[in-house]
Amino acid sequence: MDSKDQILGGNPAEEEEARDLIEGVDEDGNNVLLEVVRYFFYNGEEYVVLGDAHDGCCDCGCEHCDHDEDEEEEAVNLYIMKVVESEEDGEEMESFVPIDDDDLLEKLIEVVQADFEADDELDD
Secondary structure, three states, X not given: OXXXXXXXXXXXXXXXXXXXXXXXXXXXXXXXXXXXXXXXXXXXXXXXXXXXXXXXXXXXXXXXXXXXXXXXXXXXXXXXXXEEEXXXXXXXXXEEEEOOOHHHHHHHHHHHHHHHHHHHHHHO
């Protein structure tokens, strides 16, 4: 999977935010567009949290989002994968590899949940 940046629309006077989007293939062979939510380290290894890419940019209710503030939050699918770095034609590349070890995956889910909860507490 290779990484692409996409600029979100907005007021030109404001700083634009880049989204880190990747295109991949799911287990059924369908193309999917995913967004990098965050990178993190666990036991010296790098991992990434990926989520389904949506057209809306946030929960703010601004004119650039395709959602309504009164709408219930819809479930977001998140995926945790291991980051494997390599070099191809002199260029550094990142590959995202699924986690096969169920025990490790459970631990990584706990780490990510704790990380998100800490972010929520900081936002409050």
